[in-house]
Amino acid sequence: ASAKEMEKDGVNVGEFQIKLLQKIEELTLYTIEQNKQNRQQEEKIKQLERENQQIKSLLERVEKLEKTKN
Numbered sequence: 001a002s003a004k005e006m007e008k009d010g011v012n013v014g015e016f017q018i019k020l021l022q023k024i025e026e027l028t029l030y031t032i033e034q035n036k037q038n039r040q041q042e043e044k045i046k047q048l049e050r051e052n053q054q055i056k057s058l059l060e061r062v063e064k065l066e067k068t069k070n
Helices: 003-008 013-069
Strands: none
Touching: none
């Protein structure tokens, strides 16, 4: 709705703008928090990938040792 329609229908544009600014701030803070969580998850994924690679390397070593034993 346009500002004129809101005024005509009894909506106080000033109050409406304040509410919009509050909502924008709320959504901005929410977005910042989501970005922070995303970065933490990305770091955790990298850590798990490194650990997974280490496990694969260890498994390969164990398999080689088993082959040489037999």
